[in-house]
Amino acid sequence: MKLTCYVTLFVFVFSCKITTLVAQTKTIDSISELLVKAKDTNRVKLLLQKGDLVRDHDKDRALAIFDESILAAKKIDYANGEIDGIHQKAITYGMAGDYVESLNYLSQGIQLAREHNNLERLSQLHKTSGIVYKRLGDYSTSLENYLNSLEIIDSLGIKNAPLHVNIGILYDLLENKEKAIEHFEKAIDEASDESRDDTENSVLANLAVMDFASGDYEAALEKNLRRAEYAKKIKNNLDLCRTYANIGGCYLKLKDWNKSEFYFQKSLKIAEQLSLKPQIALYYYNLANLRFEQERYQDAITSINENLDLVAELNEYSLFRKSHDLAFRIHQKANRLPTAIHHLNRTMAYGDSLMNATKVKEIQQLQIRHDVSLKDKELKENALELQLLNTQVASNQKRLLYLLIITLLLLVTAGLIYRQFRIKKKSYAVLEEKNDMISKQNKTIETINSELEKRMLRAQMNPHFIFNSLNSIQYLITTNDRVNALKYLTKFSKLLRQVLESSINISLVLREEMELLKIYLELESLRFDNSFKYEIKIDENLDIEEHELPMLLVQPYIENAIIHGLMPKDGDKTLRVNFKDSDAFVICEIEDNGVGIQKSIASKRKKPSRGMAITEKRIQALKKYTDQELLKIENLNSGKQTGTRVTILIPKQGIHQTFDSKQAV
16 A cells, blocks of 8 residues: 555656656757767766656667767776766666666676775665665665665765655555654755755655554644645646545545545546546545445445446556445445445456466566576676686786797797797687687577577466466356356366476477467357357478477467457458468468458557567567568458458578577577
8 A cells, every 4th residue: 555655656756757848859959969069078978868868758769878878988988977877777777667677787887886986876876776676576675775875875975865765665665664754854854955845745745645554644634735735836736636635535534524525526626637537536436435434325326336437447456446345335335235246246356366466476576586696697607707818818918928038038949939839829729719619608698598588478478378268267257157167167278288288398399389279269269159260271281290380479369360350340250270381481371351450450459469569579589580571461351351361470490490499408
């Protein structure tokens, strides 16, 4: 609950930044003009400033600009600029949710700052590390980095109010209220005159969250009223909208119904002006809760129904669960038991979904920590190898110098010169042999990294596919279709068993992939009451035991054809899957007579498909084996005929090399 409140505060701050986008564009253009003539440290600083401005709307471009700043800093031996560039890359990756890369660059920045004894930048890097680990849920490591940063700035005699706010929030998450308040007070003490009002308001917001969570509603109310006055003063309507809702919540807990409804209405007015759907949905939830407390159950039912309609558009599990739970309690009190049972079932269903999502997030956090440890290990090994090479190069240089001195002083004979020449030649041969060995090791590491990336994408693909199947089973159960639910569950268990038995492999022979696809199509046909026909054909020249395919590569496109092509169509529905042979590729064609591309796109939800995004990455991973386009989507609409054809080219060379390297590993 506390973490959600702090994340909400962060979202409001980020939203405020969007309003400055136009002004930022003008600033970026001005910096670009200055960069044409800028040199040395000025060029590095301008690049860092430009990357910071670009990052809000184009993270990839920002990363390229920061890379350019790092190279420019290295050329002029400008350590501070290099550290700042690495730090900005870490922040950018963190904002994109790529915490492995973020922590990797933070580690590099910390090492470089220590080498140059730059304590101020070392403190900033530890502070950013604390933020990243907090987002990962690793509060102990986050606190360790925050305290390291605090120790450094204390030694430098620098005041940093925002750092104390961050530490206070973390202590509150750790349920150490005394420590949290202590750091909030320090933040106010160390705030500059220009930032004091903002700091006090930020601290006030966090203290209000703590008071409300502990049940001290009067204290929370007093702080929120002060926050509202400050928000009106600085004309921050986003913060004012949220604060009015919090004030209404406090009055609701204090059973002052009139004031509670008054502030809920004020929050709604601002939310409607700014088109804030989450806040509008929150208003109807709060109003339903108020009517429930007043025992006006019919009015409460009207408000909670409005809330459920809005929450459905937001597609957030935690909001679904919270709304259905209140709906259950309202209908139960109104003695509308069948409807109450329906909402109770929905509450339990979304609770299970939220639990599954939490488990997946925990697994991802563990994987991120594992990846970070592997990165650190790899960096240390590379550093040792580089140190060894430097030692060998230095040794050879000294040997050549000694040889020259001895030759000049002793005027050695031609035989001795020849002998020294042989020694020199042998040394170079040893160096070349070691360089060849290192080159081969680098190629092996690249191959392993490529395989790990493919396994990661395949590991992401399976949960997506399994969750879709579980949703289908859940649908049959909730519609009380027991016969089809049992059939579906039996076939799904068979499919799941085959997927698990094949989980060690990145690729499957064509026969095994065909078996998985047939079971999947049987499941989809059963799910949609056999409303479509399907057929799978294999070229007679294609050896199904020899050729291999990436596991479940074509399944998302088959799913897309069924869901978005065939299901919206009336009348005859047919799906054809053809596997053809060519010299360099296994060709898969997925053709349907559905509504076609344009209507399919119009009917899709705005949120992009997770499964299709993963599959596109898997296909991109195969493009290094060929220059041809591997994916082609055609609209078959002509006259009355409609449909879509998806053609996937799967390089034979890439799959066989993948399989061979997999066996070698």
